[in-house]
Amino acid sequence: MSKVLLKKSTYYTCGEKDEQNWVLNEQTSSVATLIPHRKGTIIKIQYSVNWKRGLKKKVNYIRNSRFNTSKLRKPIAIVTPLEESQVQETVKCAKKVGLQLKIRSGGHDYEGLSYTSKTPFAILDMFNLRSVEINISAETAWVQAGATLGELYYKIWEKSKVHAFPAGVCTTLGVGGHFSGGGYGNMLRKYGVSIDNVVDARIVDAKGRILDRKEMGEDLFWAIRGGGGASFGVILAYKIKLVPVPPIVTVFNVPKTLEENATDIVHQWQYIADKVDNGLFLRVLLKPVPGKSNGSTTVRASFIALFLGDANKLVSIVKEKFPELGLEKKDCKEMSWIRSTLFWVFFHDDSPETALLNRKKAVANSFKMKSDYVKTPIPKDALQGAFKKMIKSGNIWMMFNPYGGKMSEIPESETAFPHRAGNICKIQYLQYWTEGGDALEKKNIHLLRNLYKYMTPFVSKNPREAFLNYRDIDIGSTKYGYNAYNQAKVYGVKYFKNNFDRLVKVKTEFDPQNFFRNEQSIPPLAK
Known part of the structure; x- marks a missing residue:
């Protein structure tokens, strides 16, 4: 069996007598070929490609442009297995040669941890395993x-x-x-x-x-x-x-600006969002928008709902529990559940259901996100202060996502996800920018961190909770090693609360050598 070594490449042997070998191109300007050979059979799971063009077109997409720059380390290989057995072989071989493996399914990690690293690494992209x-x-x-x-x-x-x-x-x-x-x-x-x-x-x-x-x-x-x-x-x-789900569900999107009493309405929303009918999910999306006068900026609060029922019942519930919104039946749209999934990602009304199969994001901006949990209503003057900071930044969004209902019935320890009873809502903060450059990135991240700091008195404490899927490297990170427990606990208790120590025990049992790791992973206990 012939072996072609690429320029500046390294040859790793993962088995004896060519049972399994990897050829890895370590050129920083390209993604290399990673070819496991098994008893003379080439598993066709990768190719040599240009980084920017190949990663976007051939595998998955980088969802955050912050991590698509020349200054970041590129993977020496991307593995796109066609069969589950190829995942097994990839794990075994990476472990044998001491290569860090990043696993990516959709590429939405907010801090890019599924496809970036400060040490040599390969990406195991699950793109083809999607049945x-x-x-x-x-x-x-x-x-x-x-x-x-x-x-x-x-x-x-x-x-x-x-x-x-x-x-x-x-x-x-x-x-x-x-x-x-x-x-x-x-x-x-x-x-x-x-x-x-x-x-x-x-x-x-x-x-x-x-x-x-x-x-x-x-x-x-x-x-x-x-x-x-x-x-x-x-x-x-x-x-x-x-x-x-019922044959018909109902959605609406009702916008209110500050001039239309948005502050009072958002404030009142906190008293009903987690307590209304369990079939109603009512999100508040806050973003700065142009005001009516030239050059002015205001904040628009969009009240976006999914209700598992018809419009008449929804209007009746909202008028009784949340009259401040002023909801009318004309604001509502009845549709099937599948059509509601299109509505929630702002597809046009005439978009076909097949639009759900499009894996490509229309625009990949640079962004930074953070999260919080709200236990008691945020005072009105505090909301006003937050809105002023949003206007000043120009590009900060906030989403208030309601809790309550079924979430309050499930114990915190039932699964590793701990954010259950006692939450009014979860806040998602988003700061985005469209142009590159270190200075602009630093400025925008500073603005978001400033708002996050401002919100400290009004959100959960000891710990200040965070949502793992809204990855935020600001709240702590760790390096590879066995003595990482204290470092990891800083972010671990924020993501997992009292479940963190149990996660560490599971990690120690199943991965004591810490092969599966990233900057915010669960560490094993030191031996």
Whole structure:
């Protein structure tokens, strides 16, 4: 068997007598070929490509332009397995040669941890492993980690018009990362987060074994439901239970500016958002927009809803519980659940359902995100102060996402995802910019951090909680090593609260050498 070594390449042998070899090109300007050979058979899972062009067109997409710059280290290889057995071989070989492996399903990690590193690394991209097998009679489905939420929703709709799954509204999210971090979506008040509806899973562990729920045991199964899969192995697939939805659901998007009493309305929203009918999810999206006078800026609060019922019932509920919004039936749109998934990602009304299958993001801006949890209503004057900072920045958005309902019924320790009862809402902060340059990046991140600091008195404390799927490297990070517990606890208790120590114990049992790691992973205990 011939072996072609590329310029400035390194040759790794992962088995004896050419049973399995890797050829890795370490040129910083390109992504190299990574070819496992097994008994003379080439597994066709990769190619040599130009970094910028190849990564965008051939594999998945970088969702945050902050991490698509020449100054960042590039992977020496990207592996795109066609079969689950190839994932096993990749893990075994990477472990043998001491190469860090980053696992990516959808590429939405806000800090780029699924496709960047400060040390030599390869990306294991689950792009090709995206089958969705629906069993309507059993009301379950097996979903591979590389599938997007849009693909999952579309496949469910093909089989049934009265079934759905509670997960995120962004249809290009990859199942592997989204589910393993919790899976927050607009039906959580009725059905909980995604991992509350997961009944089985398949994972490749640090030994290269494929394990299902029975084989991995309840501790590891608990950990990969909310604790982030990348700390424990490679998630291959999740088995989910589908949930019922009515033939008709109702949505609305009602905007209010500061001049239209938005501050008072947002303030009052905090008193009802987690307490209304469990079938109603009412988000508040806050963003600076041009004011009526030339050169002025105001803040617009968009009240965006999904209700699992008809418009008449929705209007009746809102008029009784939240009259300040002034909702009228003409503001509402009745549609099927699958059409509501298009509405929530702002597709045009005439967009076909097949639009859910589009994996490519229209625009990839640079951005930074942060998160918070609100336990008591934020005072009106504090909201006014936050809005002033948003206007000054020009590009900061805030999303207030309601809790309550089913989320308050599930104990914090039921899964690794701990954010349950006692939360009015979760805040997502977003600062974005469209032009490059270190100075502009530094300026925009500073503006977001300034708003986050301002919000400190009005959000959760001891710890100041954060959502793992809204990755934020500001809250702590760790380096590779066995003595990382104290470093990891800084961010670990914010993401996982009292579940952090149990996650560490699971990690120590299943990956004591810390093969699966990143800057915010769960560490094993020192031996």
